[in-house]
Amino acid sequence: LFLGLIILIAVWKLSQTFTIMNLGKETSESLGISYSLLEKLALFLVALTTSVTMITVGALPFLGVIVPNLVRKRYGDNLSQTKLMVALVGANLVLACDILSRVLIRPYELSVSLLLGIIGSLVFILLLWRGGQKDAV
Template identity: 50%
Template sequence: MRASLFGLFILLCGASLLVGARQVAWWPLSGDAWLTLTASRLPRLAALVLTGIGLSVCGVILQHVVRNKFVEPATSGGLDAAKLGILVSLTLAPTAGTAGRMLFALAFCFAASLGFVAIVRRIKFKNTVLVPVIGLMYGGVLSAVAEFHAYRNNILQSMQGWLLGDFSRIVQGHYEIIYLILPIVALTYLYAHRFTVLGMGEGMATSLGLNYPATVALGLMLVAVTVSATVITVGAIPFVGLVVPNLVAMRYGDNLGRSLPIVALAGASLLLACDILGRLLIHPFEVPIGLTAGGVGGLLFLALIVWRNR
């Protein structure tokens, strides 16, 4: 299974380099082909892989923190909070660069994640499906606040375009902040055992000697950094962090020390497949990946809910 998944990943990487609006003769490799490869295709491939890995790892962390399989940044308000943070930075600090906007997105995402965890812990839902429903409502409120803020500052029309997940803008020199996901994934793997224990509940984790509040705060900070880096670079992409961890857990269980590499590889493969689909549907134009990933992920999300209820 792992070998076949890795083989699929390699094939999708090759297809991603070959598919594009411009037909390129790769052999013999001309100067224009080399420029297209290094300035556009390879940066796009790197951004796709890192975003898929980061979002799927985010989903794993949030699901263990909240102890609910239907939670990820799109169903807990994280993506909407990051968008709100970026919009606030555009009005309060218009001269701030990409790093400054990312810090605003990080702070808003972290605060929103803490709020969502507090709501879930206080209400203590008996039906697990209600948790993502509350998260979607919570995210809807944050999204409404973001749209109202954009409307008041006359940036509503442009907001929908540059916040929708889209890799067509990725070129060399304008995406490198996405490499922050690499240390995040490394830290997640380093703390994989602690996050696995975290998913057993506060009482069990504390009895096993885990510092529960500190581990939760660390997990939410890792999620906030990843979400803010992806939103500021490529926009919002929903459902990747929900679907991939569930599909992997159904076969490999919840031990992150064993399943985390598979989650990362599957997340990158899913995002690559959605991106290739979006580039082929209306070739030579392309459908933004926020739409293709949202459509595929939404259907899989509904299927998971129906399967869990049965």
């Protein structure tokens, strides 16, 4: 958990840099950002975050794909402005799936991962379908 907190602080501090990186390699480098170094750092942080999450919580399918895309479509592409909203929407989605998994077939309990996978796959298909009509996801 301590490692997760360190990763969270690092990503929080680098969020503005990641937003600039999203503009492309040439633009980022012209603004003084080492694109290849930051790309490797981002990949390392993602791998570390995934590992810590898998060890702590377990598999939560589609959570990292669905939530950022939904938030980006609603609030824009600036990571420094949307990072808190991504965390809140993700936490609320997991909480809603947890409550539903306990209530749907009472007195038994469904796996949160199963319910999140079903909801996530449906939302992902909807995002892909709508993205094909308007813009890429």
